[in-house]
Amino acid sequence: MINSILTGIFKLVIGLVNVILLPIETIISTYIPSLDDAFTMVAMLFENLVNFIPWVISWTGLNSTIIGLIVSYFTFKLTVPFIVHTVKLAISWYDKLKV
Amino acid sequence: MKKYLITAILLFSFIFVPNLKAEKFNNVYANYGGYNYNYVVDGIVRCDNCGYEFLLSYGSPPYVLVNSSFPVGSYYNITAFSLLLNNPSTQNRGASYSITADVTFYTDHFLPQDNVSGHIKFLNGIIQNENHVVNINNNGGGYYTFSITSNVVLSDVSDLTSLQLYLTTPFVCGNGDSSCYPSSSLNVTNINIDLEVYSDKSEIIMNNINTNINITNEKLDDLNDTQNDIKDAINNTETTGASNTANSFFDNFQDNDFGLSSIITAPLRAINSMLSDNCVAPSATYKGQTFSFPCGSMLWNREGGEEFRNFINVIYGGFLAYFVIRSLFLDVEKLKNPNNDKVEVQKL
Numbered sequence: 001m002i003n004s005i006l007t008g009i010f011k012l013v014i015g016l017v018n019v020i021l022l023p024i025e026t027i028i029s030t031y032i033p034s035l036d037d038a039f040t041m042v043a044m045l046f047e048n049l050v051n052f053i054p055w056v057i058s059w060t061g062l063n064s065t066i067i068g069l070i071v072s073y074f075t076f077k078l079t080v081p082f083i084v085h086t087v088k089l090a091i092s093w094y095d096k097l098k099v
Numbered sequence: 100m101k102k103y104l105i106t107a108i109l110l111f112s113f114i115f116v117p118n119l120k121a122e123k124f125n126n127v128y129a130n131y132g133g134y135n136y137n138y139v140v141d142g143i144v145r146c147d148n149c150g151y152e153f154l155l156s157y158g159s160p161p162y163v164l165v166n167s168s169f170p171v172g173s174y175y176n177i178t179a180f181s182l183l184l185n186n187p188s189t190q191n192r193g194a195s196y197s198i199t200a201d202v203t204f205y206t207d208h209f210l211p212q213d214n215v216s217g218h219i220k221f222l223n224g225i226i227q228n229e230n231h232v233v234n235i236n237n238n239g240g241g242y243y244t245f246s247i248t249s250n251v252v253l254s255d256v257s258d259l260t261s262l263q264l265y266l267t268t269p270f271v272c273g274n275g276d277s278s279c280y281p282s283s284s285l286n287v288t289n290i291n292i293d294l295e296v297y298s299d300k301s302e303i304i305m306n307n308i309n310t311n312i313n314i315t316n317e318k319l320d321d322l323n324d325t326q327n328d329i330k331d332a333i334n335n336t337e338t339t340g341a342s343n344t345a346n347s348f349f350d351n352f353q354d355n356d357f358g359l360s361s362i363i364t365a366p367l368r369a370i371n372s373m374l375s376d377n378c379v380a381p382s383a384t385y386k387g388q389t390f391s392f393p394c395g396s397m398l399w400n401r402e403g404g405e406e407f408r409n410f411i412n413v414i415y416g417g418f419l420a421y422f423v424i425r426s427l428f429l430d431v432e433k434l435k436n437p438n439n440d441k442v443e444v445q446k447l
Contacts, residue, residue: 013367
């Protein structure tokens with residue numbers, strides 16, 4: 001269940017990034033095709049590296065529950081300060097508007 | 100509370116009402132003038148209008164094989180009950196009987212729907228114009244069958260002057276269609292008779308009490324089943340369905356493969372791939388030869404490998420839990436420290 005939620009969140013964020021960058025990607029691929037090729041090559045390199053990760057994990061013997069626990073903990077740890085700072089920012093805006 | 104009250108009445112009746120055992124006539128003899136227990140029963144069933152005579156065949160419960168065309172508007176006169184009434188030993192005694200008739204009919208106007216209801220009149224000496232709505236089975240070729248049952252309880256068999264099975268022309272109405280069509284023929288294929296004469300009138304009361312108890316118990320059982328279902332649903336810790344729903348919900352989120360966005364989202368893809376167990380064996384080609392590197396499942400799927408893997412994961416999990424809790428504790432301490440400006444309380 002935790003894995004499903006985390007995977008879904010990551011898929012959602014990746015999809016949103018794709019949507020946001022789609023106009024830029026289109027401009028680059030239209031007017032600077034060589035740069036687009038370079039980006040694509042780098043992306044393919046990352047893709048190969050990403051595909052290599054499950055292979056490494058399969059040899060370590062770590063099961064998905066343990067990995068999910070690690071990822072969820074760090075997600076929580078890095079998300080909480082972000083939320084706190086966001087709340088602080090909102091409150092400071094509210095204070096300024098109130099004055 | 101109602102259940103206890105009925106049980107108390109039942110116990111009281113058992114103590115103070117004598118001679119409650121019923122005599123059940125579930126074996127009516129097949130021959131003319133046959134004897135069944137203490138009562139003479141005429142085994143003839145007559146179809147008055149069509150001129151046929153049908154014997155009660157031997158069996159439990161007794162039944163009559165008719166297997167001939169039954170003209171519309173005619174009826175079967177079951178004379179066995181009339182003879183039973185004439186027996187002095189049955190006077191002032193209660194009785195209950197049920198009659199079930201299996202009927203086949205033909206019609207040209209039947210609609211193609213499978214479950215169609217028809218209205219059948221089923222008359223006897225006590226209940227007049229008892230209309231039954233029955234489910235009709237489509238046998239194909241214009242032939243249809245249905246089964247009809249009548250249950251009667253008499254406080255005194257002397258009330259029963261005659262008994263007639265009266266089948267009118269079935270009117271068949273199609274689903275979603277307001278028009279109804281009469282059938283062109285009617286054929287009774289089987290009649291089941293189950294007669295029970297009580298040895299005492301008080302047995303009728305007992306029978307009714309037992310019936311009420313059974314109905315109450317059935318309702319209580321249904322209530323208990325419902326409560327148990329709710330409890331099972333609450334206590335059910337099976338979350339596979341929720342997990343599948345969560346997975347299927349995110350299935351529609353597609354990531355397009357763009358160069359720039361793929362670079363930016365590479366860390367997220369890396370974490371996402373960590374969470375999946377889908378290991379794809381990497382391969383490399385060198386001087387025309389392809390080398391494949393097998394996944395770790397080759398090792399862990401061997402005999403004893405799974406147990407060893409579980410043991411390693413317990414060790415991993417222990418260390419991980421320790422560091423997670425330790426890190427969480429330190430984070431809380433930092434939050435409590437007012438000198439740490441990383442997370443500070445906003446002054447309002």
